Amino acid sequence: MSGRRLNLGLATGGALVGVVVAAALVSFVWTPHDPTLVDAAGKLREPGGGYLLGADKFGRDTLSQLMVGARTTLYVGVVAVGIAAVVGTPLGVAAGMAPRSRGWLSELIMRVNDLVFAFPALLLAVMLGAVYGAGTLTAMIAIGVATVPAFARVARAATMQVMVTDYVLAARAAGRRGPAIALRHVLPNIGSVLIVQASVSFAIAILAEAALSFLGFGTRPPTPSWGRMLQESQELLFSTPRLALWPGLAIALAVLGFNLLGDGLRDHLDPKLRNARG
C-alpha cells in the first residue's frame, strides 16, 4: 500500500485545532496569571515582563484570558455539535431509510427541518436568552438546535446513497431489518460524512458563540470568552488595537482550523479514494 499522502489542508487544520485544544487543556493546570484577577495598577500593561501579550483595561492578563477562553470555545462547540449530531443524525437516517410507501415520514421530517433551518442561530439564541436568561448554556442549546437541520440533511443524503447499494439489499436478503441495517450498515458507512460535517459545524459554532458573547447573549462575565474580549476592547480599538487583535486572531484561526480540518477529512475519508488504494 502506498503511504497516505498527508494533505496540506488537513495538516494545517489539525495543527491549528491542536493548538487551541492544547491551550485549553494547559489552562486547566497552568496560566501565566489569574485570568480574572483585576489589577488596577497593571491597567493596559504593555506586553513584556511576564505579561507576554499585555493586559486589558482591568489589568487582566490577555494570554491567560485567551487560554481560558479557548476552553469556553471548545466547550460550546462540543456541546452544540453534540446536540446537533445526536438529534440530527437519527432524524436524517430515519428520513433517508423510509421506503417509498412511507414517503410521508421522510417529508414530515425534512419539512420540519426546513422550518428550523430558516431560523438563524443568532436569532434563536437571542430569543432563548431573552426568555431563559443569557448564558453559556442557552447559547450552546441555541447553536446546537440551529445546527440540527444541517446534520439531518447531510445524514439523509448519505443514507439515501447507502440504501440503494447492493450490500443493503444483501443485508435485507439475509434477513436484516431496519434498525439492524441502520446500525450495522448505514451508520458505519455515513460516519466519515458526519465527521466532516461535525468539523465544519464546529467552526460555525465557534463563530456563533463569539458573536453571541460579543453581543452579550453568550458567556457571562467573569468567565473569559473570546467574543467578550473583543467586545470589551471595542472602545480602545484605536488606542490599544492589540486588545482586539489577539482574540480576533484566535477566533479566525480556530474557525480556519476547523474548516481546514473538515475539508481535509473530506478528502482523506473519501470512500472512492480509499477503495482505490486497495
Added chain:
Amino acid sequence: MPSPAGTPDADPVRASAGAPAADRAGGPAGEPLIEVRDLTRVYRRPRTSLTRPGEAVHALKGVSLTVHRGERFGIVGESGSGKSTLLRLLCALDRPTSGSVTFAGREVAGLPERSLRFLRRSLQIVFQDPMSSLDPRMRVRDLVAEPLVALGEPVGDRVAELLDAVGLPASAAERYPHQFSGGQRQRIAIARALAPRPEVLVADEPVSALDVSVRGQILNLLADLADELGLTLVFVSHDLAVVRHLCETVAVVHDGLIVETGPVDDVWEAPGHPYTRALLAAVPTLEGML
C-alpha cells in the same frame, strides 16, 4: 481443490434433498418449490409534469414459472428485459403490482418483512457485483456470519467451515473485502449465501462483473456446491451459453414476458421464439467451441 462444506452427512439440507445426481440427469424430478403466477410489476417514473402523473414502466407483464426442488433453473434475458425485477420479486425484496409468488406452498409476495423468516432462511442470493454487495466497513467474518446473526442462529465455527467450502483460507475472516480480488470477493458472497444452509440459491449474473479468467472457476464452484449440498439453483444471466453449461431448465425473458421455457438443450437445439434465436446468434464464438 476446495473440500466440501463441512461434514456432508451432518448437513440436513443435503440429507433431505435425496440424490442430486439423479435430478441432474432426469431433469425436473422434485415437487414444485417456487411457483410464480401472472406476476406483474409496474414502476412509475417520477413525475415530470405538474398535472400528469409519472410515466408507467411495465417491467413484468404477467410472468408464470415453476421451479422444482433440486432443479437448476436458468433465467435468460438482455438488460431491461425484466429478469432483475423478477429476481427481486422471487426473493421478496420488492412487491409485485399483481400476481403471486409461492415458496414451498406459502405465499411470499407482499408479505411484511417479519413474516418472511422462512424465506430468508431457505433462499439466499448471490449478487452480480461483489464490489458493491459486500459492505466495505465489515470484516469477512461478520459479512459471512450476517445471515446467521440476522436469523438468530449460532455462528460457532460456521464461518471457517464456509470459507473452506468456497476455497478461501481461514485467515480471510479477519480481513476486509477490499483486500480481495473480484473472484475471491464473489467466493465470500457465496459463502455468506450458504451460511444459513439454504435450500435455494439465487444467483444474479454472478460472473458478469468478474474477469473472464475467473468466471469458469466461480461457475464450477457454484455447480459443485449445488451438487454437494443438493441446492436448487436459480441462475440469472444474459448469456445462454453459460446457462446451458450450468442449468437444465431455462426460461427466456423478453420485454417483461417469458417467451420460451423448457429443458435447456431443447431450447438450445431448437429455439421456438425469434428472440431466443437472436440470443443464440449473439454467442457464435461459443457455438464453435462447444
